[in-house]
Amino acid sequence: MTTESPTTLSATRAVRDASEIRDIRGSRRARSAKGIIGSIVKHILLLGGAVTMIYPLLWLVVSSFKPNNEIFRNLSLFTTNLTFDNYISGWNNLQFAFGKFLLNSTIIAVLAIVGNLITCSLAAYSFARLRFRGRNIYFAIMLLTVMLPFQVVLVPQFTIFKELGWINTILPLVVPKFLATDAFFIFLMVQFLRGLPNEIFEAAKIDGCGHFRTYLRIGIPLMIPAMATTSIFTFIWTWGDFFGPLLYLRIPEQFTVAVALKGFIDAQSSSNFGAMFAMSVVSLVPLFIIFMIGQRYLIQGFATTGIK
Numbered sequence: 001m002t003t004e005s006p007t008t009l010s011a012t013r014a015v016r017d018a019s020e021i022r023d024i025r026g027s028r029r030a031r032s033a034k035g036i037i038g039s040i041v042k043h044i045l046l047l048g049g050a051v052t053m054i055y056p057l058l059w060l061v062v063s064s065f066k067p068n069n070e071i072f073r074n075l076s077l078f079t080t081n082l083t084f085d086n087y088i089s090g091w092n093n094l095q096f097a098f099g100k101f102l103l104n105s106t107i108i109a110v111l112a113i114v115g116n117l118i119t120c121s122l123a124a125y126s127f128a129r130l131r132f133r134g135r136n137i138y139f140a141i142m143l144l145t146v147m148l149p150f151q152v153v154l155v156p157q158f159t160i161f162k163e164l165g166w167i168n169t170i171l172p173l174v175v176p177k178f179l180a181t182d183a184f185f186i187f188l189m190v191q192f193l194r195g196l197p198n199e200i201f202e203a204a205k206i207d208g209c210g211h212f213r214t215y216l217r218i219g220i221p222l223m224i225p226a227m228a229t230t231s232i233f234t235f236i237w238t239w240g241d242f243f244g245p246l247l248y249l250r251i252p253e254q255f256t257v258a259v260a261l262k263g264f265i266d267a268q269s270s271s272n273f274g275a276m277f278a279m280s281v282v283s284l285v286p287l288f289i290i291f292m293i294g295q296r297y298l299i300q301g302f303a304t305t306g307i308k
Contacts, residue, residue: 064277071273087282090275094263095252098279101260106286108173108245108256109238115177116185116234117227123180124189124223125215129201139190145183158247172248173241177234185230192226193219228297235290239283257283 055077063071065082091098126132127139161172180186200222204214220227242258249255255263261283264276291298 060277061281064274064281066274068272068274071277086274086278089272090264090279090282093272093275094260098260098282100253101255101257102283102286104170104254105239105256105258105283108170109235111170111174112177112238113231113234115174115179116182116230119178119180120182120185120230121189121220121223121227122215123186124193125211125219127186128190128193129214129219130211142183142186145181146187161248167248168250168254170249170254173238173244182234185234188229189223189226192223196222225297228294232290232294232298236287239287 058077059075062077062079064086065084066074066079067081067083067085070079070081094101123142127135127142157172161167164171166172166175200218201214204218209217240258241256242262245254245256245259246262249259252263257279261276261279264273264279265271
């Protein structure tokens with residue numbers, strides 16, 4: 001029977017440890033290489049998807065600088081025949097200057113934002129912080145209206161507004177916003193308020209604040225992210241609404257941007273697609289500016305709404 005000396009055992013262990021270290025390092029390198037390859041493939045796929053989704057918008061912008069006879073003949077994003085005539089003709093060729101329609105859309109959107117911020121925040125505070133009989137039933141009914149197709153109430157609403165003499169005015173597009181009819185924003189603010197610590201509202205109650213004062217001094221400042229989210233979405237949805245203004249506004253002077261763009265398409269004669277594309281790009285600029293300004297609040301509002 002042979003026995004190995006301590007020196008031999010130490011050398012054997014060192015060789016074994018070195019081999020294990022090499023194996024570990026090799027496996028780490030392999031995993032790292034696979035991770036890098038997987039990351040590259042993922043980013044390539046994401047980039048391809050992004051290009052696919054943004055291509056129609058890029059084509060719209062490029063086509064707004066093309067002559068009418070080249071828009072549908074050349075579908076690429078590259079052209080040497082660029083012109084600004086579409087923007088000039090689009091701004092001036094309708095019955096009124098296009099700035100009039102931009103102003104009409106801005107007035108309606110601003111009033112809609114003000115209405116939603118006031119009434120939806122009041123309704124949300126009531127559902128989140130007040131205790132009254134039937135609160136849960138009313139809240140459930142309010143949520144059910146989110147799933148109610150607008151076609152169901154279209155005829156009754158039109159009949160009511162016609163009897164009130166509101167046709168050919170902006171009242172049917174604005175007044176409902178002051179009656180807390182957008183249940184989605186109420187639900188958003190309710191979830192936001194329920195995520196806030198109760199101690200804040202209890203401290204206000206101890207200091208002698210009533211419900212309305214607590215709403216003004218505590219609720220509104222803390223709901224700024226949710227209210228910013230409401231403002232952004234209200235502006236986007238109101239600015240891009242086509243059916244409502246088309247239904248209630250019959251006078252060209254009152255048309256919004258979405259309805260005015262239809263004026264460039266004429267089924268009986270030639271359509272000015274270049275001017276329509278140019279004014280479509282102009283109408284997208286306010287949306288882009290509003291989104292860029294409020295992007296931080298938009299993300300913060302959705303992120304904090306789900307925190308309990």
